[in-house]
Every structure is written in structure tokens, then in C-alpha cells.
Amino acid sequence: MARPAGDGRGGNVTLHAPAAPLAVPVARAHPRRTSTRFIAVGLAILVVLAIIAIAAPVIAPYDPEAVEVKRVLGEPILQHPFGSDVLGRDVFSRVLFGLRVSLLVSVSAVLASTALAVPLGVLAGYFGRWVDTTVSRTLDMILVLPAMLLAITFIAILGPGSVVAAIAIAVIYLPILARVMRASTLVVTRNEYVAGARARGGSHLRVIVTHVAPNALGPVIVQASVLSAFALQLEAGLSFLGLGTQPPTPSLGGMLADGRDVLIQAPWVEIFPGLAIVVAVLGFTFLGEGLLRAFDPRGVAE
């Protein structure tokens, strides 16, 4: 072993060998910090994507639906950083606008679903008995059908389009969110402060709105942010099948469908909308994971 000669440390090392491991600092991430880090990264991604989506008409260098015959399947160049697609449309502009549609559909679907699920879940959990049975069994009927199949059924009835896709996604996630709300309501309702609020003369409605719902909302927020990631994928899947957002309006899933045929000749038509989906899903997942760790102590443990 090549040691600097003459410093006499070789002997010392053997003598004090047991002391050596102590000098190594024990690196242990604080669990709280990992949750805030996840939330921060997730939020950062989502805020950037939201700004891009909102400002798409300003940022986009071209009209996303403008056809340029000379640029059919043009490769990425400085003026067209993501290249051009089969019709010579600028992929960069289309990704910006596609992100706008996809985020709008998935987020509004999850918000609508949450808005319905929270009152349903809180009523089922708070009153129990026949209210619970009625709400839970009805929602179970939605739950037994696979998500994609249910969405396609909806679209078969109502016709394709982004609004219908959003409604379908909202209905699919309704039972999941309502169940989470019901379960956390069951836990919260057992607290003495709920009995206390009733003993002080609060009506059922008042106790639910001011004491039960605010305390039971945490897990639903976590679940909603996790489901937003799935909603985005579901929307992309529906659009990929031609059942969601209709052409020529760009959507990320629709663009994946367009790029599939030219994957070998012009991979950029496929790759960039795909990357956009990945980044957006990652944002929602990070946010959801962070919230989960922050809200759920057992999640923090491992």
C-alpha cells in the first residue's frame, strides 16, 4: 500500500483501528425533510408546467395547427426545436398546447371528482347505517368496472371529446376518493371533539362542515394528487385511442398516436409529447408522495 512515508501513521492506524468507524459521520436523512423535498420538487415541476400551459399561446412560436408542407417530418432544428410532424406542424408548439389540454382535462376531472366525493364520503362515514349502505353500494357498482372500460362505455354513449373524457375520469375516480373520505371520516368522527361539538349544541351539518370535514380532508388531498397523475395518463390513453380530445386540437395522447406510424423515420414526433407526459406524471407523483409522507407517519418511517 502506498502511504506517504515518514508520517508514522501506519502504526497509529493499526493501534486505533476500532476508532476509525466512529469518525465516519452517520448520514441519515431527516424523514420530515424528504417529504418537504418531494413536495417542493413536485410543486416546482407542476408550477412550471402550469405556467407553460397557461401561457402556451404566448410562448408557442407557431400556430399548433398550422400545416407547413416543406417541413413534413422535419427534424429538430433551431427554429423547430422539437422538429415537425407528419403534416409539417411544429411539434414544440403542439406539445405546449397539448400540455394545456391534458392538464386541464385531468386536473378539472380530479377536482370535480373530489368535489363530489368529499360530501358523499363524509355523509357515509358520519351517519353510517343506511346512508353509508346507500352511498357505498352505489359507488361500488362503479368500482367493479375496469377504469378504461368504463371510460370507453361513457364515450360510446356520449360521443368522444375532451369534456366527455373529463366526465368519464371524474366518474371513475369518484368511488376511490369517496372511499378515502369515508374511511378518514370514520376515524375523525370517533374523536371526542366531535362529540364535544355536538354536546355544545352544534347541529349535524355544522359539526360536519366545521369539525369533521376539515380534519378528514388530508388523506383525500393526498389521494387526489396521486390520482391526478393517473388521470393524466388515462386522458392520454383515451386521446391515443381517438376517444378523448379530437384532432386537430393537439393533446399529448393524440400526438403519441400520430407519432406511432413514423416512429422509425421521425422519432421526435413521438418522443417529445411522451416526455411531456412523463414529466407531468412525475410532478403529480412527487407531490402525492411528499404529501403522503407528510400526512401519514407510517409512510415517513419507511
Added chain:
Amino acid sequence: MSAMLSFTDVQVRFASDDAVQPAPAVGGVSLDVQPGEIFGIVWESGSGKSTLANAVLGLLPASAAVQGSIRVAGREVIGLSENELRSIRGKEVSMIFQDASASLDPVWSVGDQVAETIRAHAGVSGREAKSRAIALMNEVGIPDAASRYGDAPHRFSGGMRQRIVIAAALANSPQLLIADEPTTALDVTIQAQVLQLIDTLRRQNGTTVVLITHDLGVVAQICDRVAVMYGGTLLEVAATAELFARPQHPYTRALLAANPAGAPRGRRLPVIPAQWSVESLCAAEVLRASAATTERVDADE
């Protein structure tokens, strides 16, 4: 003098899916609580103490069936509609629960929760409710109440939280205060302070207090009269001093004998066997058996 709270043959049963119906949680209790007194109900933990208290306010779960008659200031409360019950809760009859840290909602400030009780009954503005809540918090001894109005419950100690719960309970000057183990979750010095507070407020406002507890020390300290319950049955009612001096029922005697305060040192305390039924309690042999057990234990040592 008409009773402030009067139970006549009150029975509470919980519905069960089992073929064998369980014994009633409260079986045929009759008692009268006089206006202005502190009435203690001694009851072992985990034997349905809160059931009787909740029955007064109609807060029992739907699976409970209440029979008999419960009158608050002469008014029958069994069979009242939800709205009528609500006008009583927190206004005529208030309740203090066992665990003060759990009976305040963690997401609201303590002041808002005191003000909430005021607003539930009196049609007052938010500002008016707030100033009354601050006055109440001062009254129960929250230092610097005005600036602590907006603090969340977790920023207060257990004793302070119980004071806030008491402030909320007294917000509408109720005639009757039911305290269900109000001091169990507190340490001994804070217990004494909270009991003293309840006593002071009773003197000031003439509130009748029903104190449900398993703690004989608490009973001795502030109660005027005491009822001893066992397994849903009322065994005896007596003035506090009378009960401690001349317990009539074998169970009461066994209970007092099992109290470490005043027991001779270096001797094992007599125990109350868990398998005692109400019927066997009434038999005189029980006491002798208990005495025999005690002697045997002594002999073992």
C-alpha cells in the same frame, strides 16, 4: 324543591346482533340531583359511565335504546326531537369530557371553539361572541386570554386545555354541568386546580354539577352527595361525609377499603374480585370472603 336533574327508572340497552342480548348498560337507575349541589357518581372505569351522561343530552348512538324518564329542571328529555335537544345542549346542560386534549378540534383556535358555543345559541355577532369568549377564558384563568384567543389547542398544556373546555361548557351559563371524568387525564396538582375552578364557578353561577368519576379522592374533595354505581345498577346514595363514615352497601365498603389513602402501610390492599355480580355483591358473605382473602394475602406475606 324540585330536582334539577331527575332519573326515574332509566334503562339503557345497546342493540346486539347476538342471540343472547347483553345486560343493560344502565339498568333501572332512579336519582334526583338538587339545584346547586355537586353530585358525584362513583362508577368503575369502563362500565358505561358516559352512557348515562350522554343519555341526558340525547347523544347516545342510534343502537342504544333508552327507557324510563330523564327530567332536566322538570322537563322530560327522552323523546325530544333533535332540534329540541340541540337547544338544550350547551345552553341548559353542558358537558365536560374526560380528555381535554381530545375534546378540542386541532384545526380551530381555542377561542373560536369557545365562541362557537356562544354563537350556537345566542344570536350575537362574531365580534360580540369573541369578546365574550375572551371574558370567559379570563374567568377560567387563562393568562393573557386576549392574545391567546387565536392559538391552536396544541399550544396549551393539558390543564389549560381543560380550562378552555370548561369555558366553552359555561359559555351560555348552563343550569346543569355534567363532568365526565374531568380530571382523569390531568396530573394531581392540576386536578386540584381544575376541581377548585369548577367549585368556584358553581358558587358564582349557581350551576348544578354532576361529576362522574372513579376517583374517590375527587368525590371527597368537592361533592355534596354521592351515588355509588356498579355495573349499571345504583347501589346507594348518601351525603359525602356520611358515605365515607358509614358506607351501607358491601361494595361501597369494599371500595373504600381498597383505597390506598389511609390504609395501613406494609399491607396488601384488599381487592374487589372481578367476578362479583350485582347479586353476589348484595350478599353479606361477600364482605366476609373479601376479609378472608385479605387475611390469606397477609398470611402469605
